[in-house]
Amino acid sequence: xxxxxxxxxxxxxxxxxxxxxxxxxxxxxxxxxxxxxxxxxxxxxxxxxxxxxxxxxxxxxxxxxxxxxxxxxxxxxxxxxxxxxxxxxxxxxxxxxxxxxxxxxxxxxxxxxxxxxxxxxxxxxxxxxxxxxxxxxxxxxxxxxxxxxxxxxxxxxxxxxxxxxxxxxxxxxxxxxxxxxxxxxxxxxxxxxxxxxxxxxxxxxxxxxxxxxxxxxxxxxxxxxxxxxxxxxxxxxxxxxxxxxxxxxxxxxxxxxxxxxxxxxxxxxxxxxxxxxxxxxxxxxxxxxxxxxxxxxxxxxxxxxxxxxxxxxxxxxxxxxxxxxxxxxxxxxxxxxxxxxxxxxxxxxxxxxxxxxxxxxxxxxxxxxxxxxxxxxxxxxxxxxxxxxxxxxxxxxxxxxxxxxxxxxxxxxxxxxxxxxxxxxxxxxxxxxxxxxxxxxxxxxxxxxxxxxxxxxxx
Amino acid sequence: xxxxxxxxxxxxxxxxxxxxxxxxxxxxxxxxxxxxxxxxxxxxxxxxxxxxxxxxxxxxxxxxxxxxxxxxxxxxxxxxxxxxxxxxxxxxxxxxxxxxxxxxxxxxxxxxxxxxxxxxxxxxxxxxxxxxxxxxxxxxxxxxxxxxxxxxxxxxxxxxxxxxxxxxxxxxxxxxxxxxxxxxxxxxxxxxxxxxxxxxxxxxxxxxxxxxxxxxxxxxxxxxxxxxxxxxxxxxxxxxxxxxxxxxxxxxxxxxxxxxxxxxxxxxxxxxxxxxxxxxxxxxxxxxxxxxxxxxxxxxxxxxxxxxxxxxxxxxxxxxxxxxxxxxxxxxxxxxxxxxxxxxxxxxxxxxxxxxxxxxxxxxxxxxxxxxxxxxxxxxxxxxxxxxxxxxxxxxxxxxxxxxxxxxxxxxxxxxxxxxxxxxxxxxxxxxxxxxxxxxxxxxxxxxxxxxxxxxxxx
Numbered sequence: 001x002x003x004x005x006x007x008x009x010x011x012x013x014x015x016x017x018x019x020x021x022x023x024x025x026x027x028x029x030x031x032x033x034x035x036x037x038x039x040x041x042x043x044x045x046x047x048x049x050x051x052x053x054x055x056x057x058x059x060x061x062x063x064x065x066x067x068x069x070x071x072x073x074x075x076x077x078x079x080x081x082x083x084x085x086x087x088x089x090x091x092x093x094x095x096x097x098x099x100x101x102x103x104x105x106x107x108x109x110x111x112x113x114x115x116x117x118x119x120x121x122x123x124x125x126x127x128x129x130x131x132x133x134x135x136x137x138x139x140x141x142x143x144x145x146x147x148x149x150x151x152x153x154x155x156x157x158x159x160x161x162x163x164x165x166x167x168x169x170x171x172x173x174x175x176x177x178x179x180x181x182x183x184x185x186x187x188x189x190x191x192x193x194x195x196x197x198x199x200x201x202x203x204x205x206x207x208x209x210x211x212x213x214x215x216x217x218x219x220x221x222x223x224x225x226x227x228x229x230x231x232x233x234x235x236x237x238x239x240x241x242x243x244x245x246x247x248x249x250x251x252x253x254x255x256x257x258x259x260x261x262x263x264x265x266x267x268x269x270x271x272x273x274x275x276x277x278x279x280x281x282x283x284x285x286x287x288x289x290x291x292x293x294x295x296x297x298x299x300x301x302x303x304x305x306x307x308x309x310x311x312x313x314x315x316x317x318x319x320x321x322x323x324x325x326x327x328x329x330x331x332x333x334x335x336x337x338x339x340x341x342x343x344x345x346x347x348x349x350x351x352x353x354x355x356x357x358x359x360x361x362x363x364x365x366x367x368x369x370x371x372x373x374x375x376x377x378x379x380x381x382x383x384x385x386x387x388x389x390x391x392x393x394x395x396x397x398x399x400x401x402x403x404x405x406x407x408x409x410x411x412x413x414x415x416x417x418x419x420x421x422x423x424x425x426x427x428x429x430x431x432x433x434x435x436x437x438x439x440x441x442x443x444x445x446x447x448x449x450x451x452x453x454x455x456x457x458x459x
Numbered sequence: 460x461x462x463x464x465x466x467x468x469x470x471x472x473x474x475x476x477x478x479x480x481x482x483x484x485x486x487x488x489x490x491x492x493x494x495x496x497x498x499x500x501x502x503x504x505x506x507x508x509x510x511x512x513x514x515x516x517x518x519x520x521x522x523x524x525x526x527x528x529x530x531x532x533x534x535x536x537x538x539x540x541x542x543x544x545x546x547x548x549x550x551x552x553x554x555x556x557x558x559x560x561x562x563x564x565x566x567x568x569x570x571x572x573x574x575x576x577x578x579x580x581x582x583x584x585x586x587x588x589x590x591x592x593x594x595x596x597x598x599x600x601x602x603x604x605x606x607x608x609x610x611x612x613x614x615x616x617x618x619x620x621x622x623x624x625x626x627x628x629x630x631x632x633x634x635x636x637x638x639x640x641x642x643x644x645x646x647x648x649x650x651x652x653x654x655x656x657x658x659x660x661x662x663x664x665x666x667x668x669x670x671x672x673x674x675x676x677x678x679x680x681x682x683x684x685x686x687x688x689x690x691x692x693x694x695x696x697x698x699x700x701x702x703x704x705x706x707x708x709x710x711x712x713x714x715x716x717x718x719x720x721x722x723x724x725x726x727x728x729x730x731x732x733x734x735x736x737x738x739x740x741x742x743x744x745x746x747x748x749x750x751x752x753x754x755x756x757x758x759x760x761x762x763x764x765x766x767x768x769x770x771x772x773x774x775x776x777x778x779x780x781x782x783x784x785x786x787x788x789x790x791x792x793x794x795x796x797x798x799x800x801x802x803x804x805x806x807x808x809x810x811x812x813x814x815x816x817x818x819x820x821x822x823x824x825x826x827x828x829x830x831x832x833x834x835x836x837x838x839x840x841x842x843x844x845x846x847x848x849x850x851x852x853x854x855x856x857x858x859x860x861x862x863x864x865x866x867x868x869x870x871x872x873x874x875x876x877x878x879x880x881x882x883x884x885x886x887x888x889x890x891x892x893x894x895x896x897x898x899x900x901x902x903x904x905x906x907x908x909x910x911x912x913x914x915x916x917x918x
Contacts, residue, residue: 005471012464152838172883379611424631
């Protein structure tokens with residue numbers, strides 16, 4: 001009999017009582033957001049028209065290491081947390097590897113992803129401030145679903161700008177969001193000035209996350225008692241997502257284990273940041289030195305081929321400038337790209353940690369190889385993984401296979417951020433071999449880079 | 460603070476080590492299956508061409524109260540069990556009821572349902588016997604998915620006859636089944652004699668579960684080293700599903716609770732039987748007396764409007780005759796019926812328990828009312844429920860509302876057998892108010908009853 005159970009669950013009263021903010025512990029802080037008009041670091045009052053106050057404060061906080069999780073948010077967390085840390089015994093056996101593979105599974109809720117962790121917190125603070133309406137964008141749909149769920153629970157109105165190509169390809173995602181009571185609009189739309197402008201320039205566009213962000217912000221600013229909320233990239237989102245890594249650490253402590261390698265898929269950084277930052281603290285404190293690997297798609301290679309520079313977070317160029325790894329706010333992944341992880345930029349915190357080599361490596365994966373890993377994982381471990389999460393599975397399998405070569409029994413942890421129930425189109429393409437890979441040409445990347453703004457003294 | 464956590468999880472080593480067979484404890488046994496050729500009770504050798512031997516033995520066993528769960532099956536169970544018993548605090552609050560509502564949630568696996576409990580067991584025994592191929596049918600798709608998952612794990616070939624209307628309306632369900640490596644055929648098909656005959660009679664038919672069963676059995680019998688497996692109705696399926704009720708009892712013991720009312724949705728009886736039989740034992744042992752309610756759709760009202768008589772389990776009339784509540788093997792629910800629970804018959808064990816008033820009540824629900832309950836539940840409890848399970852939610856809500864009237868703080872348990880991620884068409888119909896109800900007319904029921912065979916001396 002095995003000593004370590006397959007699933008290590010914490011008790012409900014062991015759900016973390018605080019979130020961890022890595023900024024105070026960073027040897028060098030991430031560069032500040034820059035106000036594109038003033039060309040100066042963003043201050044609290046710059047953010048308040050767009051964000052609720054508590055979230056804006058969290059966004060700018062560089063000194064508070066731990067934020068208490070409000071009791072109401074913890075109560076809501078109990079509907080889907082603690083999430084299990086799972087030992088992938090079946091996958092290990094299939095790979096004939098001496099490695100021990102663990103995954104933190106965040107997909108056991110209707111959003112099918114980790115996104116609900118931050119959605120719950122953001123909606124709670126907005127409600128507490130007396131706001132009644134929220135806007136947001138969604139790409140693959142997990143964030144929109146998560147936010148709709150939290151809005152249903154805390155009783156807030158929600159409008160979701162859904163990237164048009166997803167709106168059309170994923171009608172069932174849209175239906176789930178609507179079931180929880182939210183209003184869903186295909187972006188670009190004629191409900192905003194920016195949407196109209198983009199539609200006029202490019203009537204046939206399938207939209208992009210950057211464009212949907214522009215529309216959601218415009219709608220929030222123009223609506224009474226309304227604010228905008230964002231599901232990734234920002235510092236306060238990483239803060240809320242730290243519940244993933246904190247729970248993972250607590251679960252490892254229960255079985256007296258610690259990972260040698262930590263792998264997270266990364267689009268805007270909320271999943272990888274949430275999983276990794278509590279472990280990065282151990283590295284910064286010189287207590288442990290796990291090896292950190294970020295997994296991204298070759299078709300949107302922010303870390304592996306992007307520039308580390310200031311860029312807008314949206315296509316309409318109305319957000320603050322963020323210093324981050326970016327392929328340019330005008331970059332759109334090639335049409336064959338399935339699944340999410342299609343944001344042009346990256347969390348400034350994760351960007352800085354990678355730039356400073358505190359995060360060790362970023363790896364870009366081709367999607368056919370990712371779906372091959374996903375299918376193997378599904379057969380062994382029963383869970384049908386999200387395409388996004390499967391980037392991390394691909395890397396975990398590759399690392400486990402290396403261990404088979406070297407004979408090392410490394411402990412590998414990866415974040416299984418979600419499930420793929422709404423991605424069956426992509427699985428079908430993989431099965432019938434119509435799925436293709438596309439490595440962006442240098443010219444395609446240069447076209448993206450050309451959209452990065454140049455402001456004097458800002459880089 | 461609340462004393463009882465929202466989710467009561469057992470430890471992995473608390474997964475039951477045995478399944479419970481209620482037959483030895485029944486005051487009167489269910490009537491035996493009858494061989495339609497011999498017009499005598501089915502014997503082991505009659506079953507062996509169709510079923511694997513161990514399952515056939517379990518099917519006929521009337522004396523063994525507990526069957527040990529094989530270690531290999533328990534290991535597989537650990538990929539998705541124990542499942543949580545959840546206290547529906549949010550729903551209680553929404554309903555302003557003094558009742559305590561609990562649900563046993565079986566949907567946290569990729570099949571999205573409880574079906575994997577029996578799939579794992581059945582595939583294991585078939586593999587152990589040296590079989591290499593299996594056939595089955597699937598309607599809404601949960602059973603087909605579950606069986607494909609178990610076949611991927613235990614490495615068995617699988618062909619799934621999927622009711623044509625589901626095949627067409629649920630392409631993503633089909634894709635999930637295929638992802639796990641199974642072959643999916645729309646039924647009726649031209650791959651079997653029975654399929655060809657039905658197609659010739661009714662070329663435009665959308666198929667039925669009864670028809671798909673006929674095809675799967677024919678294919679199994681005609682293929683070397685192949686057997687047929689079934690996801691509901693049969694005694695050995697109820698046996699395997701007893702893991703639901705056994706776990707539920709163990710979880711209740713941990714919090715020193717016991718349900719006053721137990722509600723299960725019922726199509727063929729695997730879910731309701733699995734949840735209820737361990738509690739029915741308490742009633743038969745005169746230890747406890749919970750009130751049992753079966754929830755079924757008005758559009759397929761086997762318990763509430765069916766006959767308790769011998770009928771075929773399939774449309775092609777090649778199965779044994781089962782004495783059960785049935786609306787007739789030729790009955791097809793009206794086209795507007797969404798979701799599963801569309802089998803014409805019912806588990807003979809559950810039928811007998813209901814007939815003998817050991818199960819107290821059966822209630823038929825209209826689907827708009829069911830989806831109203833589903834949507835409320837989703838908003839409160841975050842989980843998007845399956846249409847099938849939502850019949851039980853409907854009854855649980857109604858019982859909780861009665862408690863609000865009477866002031867009674869009853870403890871209500873229902874089985875949340877699965878999730879509705881692949882049923883968004885139906886949710887969309889509910890939202891845009893194109894969903895309709897249809898109570899079968901007496902004439903429609905009579906047409907179904909007309910398909911019930913009449914054999915001398917068999918009723």
